Amino acid sequence: MKRFDIIIVGGGAVGCAIAYTLGRYDARIALLERELDVAMGTSGKNSAVVHAGFNNKPGSLMAKLCVEGNKRFEAVCKTLDVPYKKSGKLIVGFNEEDMAVIDALLEDGRKNGAIGLKKIGREEMKALEPNIEGIGAMLSSDTAVFDPFLYCIHLCEAAMQNGVSFFMGNEVLGIRKERESFVITTCKDEYQCKILINAAGLYADMVSAMAGDDRFRQYPCRGEYYILDEKVSKLLSRPVYPAPRKGVGGLGVHFTTAIDGSVLIGPSAEYIEDREDYATTQTVMDQLLREARLLLPALKKDMIIGSYSGIRPKLVRKGEGNFGDFVIEESPKAERLIHLIGIESPGLTASMPIAEMAVGIALKNTPLKEKKGKGVYRAEYRGAAVFAPLSPEKQDRLIEKDANYGEVVCRCRTITKAETLEALRNPLGVKSVVGVKNRVHAMMGRCQGGYCLPKIAEIMMEECGVPPEGITYRSDGDALFSGRLK
């Protein structure tokens, strides 16, 4: 049995931010994640927008933590070397009714303390986004886009440099109380801790029930997306949303100009039965295209290069309205069990204040000493070198030092063999194709892996010393190749 002071269940944005926050304390901390990498749940399947906080119910925890998260996000990304861009965003109205909704959003934003909001007329809107249709809009200049994969990965790698332990591929199957401790059984091992932090996202209600608190039920609500070619980013320079409609879950079908250059349409909002049903469906895809064309009439079907979906953990059932606030508390049924339940949007934006609130609750009755002394604790983290944005001179210098920078693996994004190798040598020890994809962003361009996937497979065979059948795509037992044909 492995013994720790605090164990976090779940390696999404929230669990990773908690691990990072706890890294400053002199204690034995561990994170258990059922997948082989972090950001494999909802944190890797969303719009990746840093919301400003005008869309959340005034007075709610969601509103408070979103506004706080937005104000700090840029600094956090700088500290952790995570791509971030203050793109701003437009909420567009098509008629006077929509403009009244925009007025209400402005008022909610003011109550929530959100900054950088203003109503603009059609002319100003057209000057910002000439290809967008509508009669006017709200401009939110403090909305941003960022890279959610590198955010989670760098939070963990920074936490690791501060002594936090990570156990991937460890699904929590059972939790029992033994005197003052929790004993956690995973699919691989047994762990013991004094404080248990449940950041299991979509499964947080189930993990909570395992620990003796069965008061919660989360309802999965799927959001489907189209991925558009990078060339669409010439038509749009910031995320564009429609004014939200009553009774429709989520923020409405919008365009997101993602940090990696692609553009997304979505998400839809549909309650589903199965928490693992990440399908994208013809009906919703048709709906996305229809709604998106109202905003951007120049949108064409041949601009679509892929699709995906993410699932919201809703605390309200279908038809009960859309609002269920974040639950961040010590369980009244199990002392020293800290819950994070119903962490749907804006959970990424708010992840750092959520983490700090959870840590504050966890340490209220069990204070820990902060690490002292030079070099003992490091908040900053630097990621691997990224080749494509460098000047030709700097690229030449890298190639001179390491010839693998001269070999391009992903042609859509100019990602090199050296970067792929660096991704495979990651501190968390992740050796999957998706692990490489999420670190270097290969397989995300126009070819969606058609050209680079075989090259990545070859590099993995060489670097990891495995046969083709030994290459893991995403999860344990998820082989990329099933066997040889000849």
Ligand SMILES: Cc1cc2nc3c(=O)[nH]c(=O)nc-3n(C[C@H](O)[C@H](O)[C@H](O)COP(=O)(O)OP(=O)(O)OC[C@H]3O[C@@H](n4cnc5c(N)ncnc54)[C@H](O)[C@@H]3O)c2cc1C
């Ligand atoms: C369609 C969509 C769009 C969104 N867009 C935005 C946006 O633009 N901006 C924003 O701020 N927020 C957005 N969100 C919300 C945001 O993505 C989530 O709030 C956030 O990612 C939640 O993070 P988490 O760490 O709580 O959960 P997760 O990312 O789901 O992490 C939980 C982790 O726990 C692990 N786990 C589960 N059960 C177990 C177990 N038994 N044992 C071990 N590990 C386990 C999972 O594998 C997972 O990695 C969006 C969400 C959706 C669905």
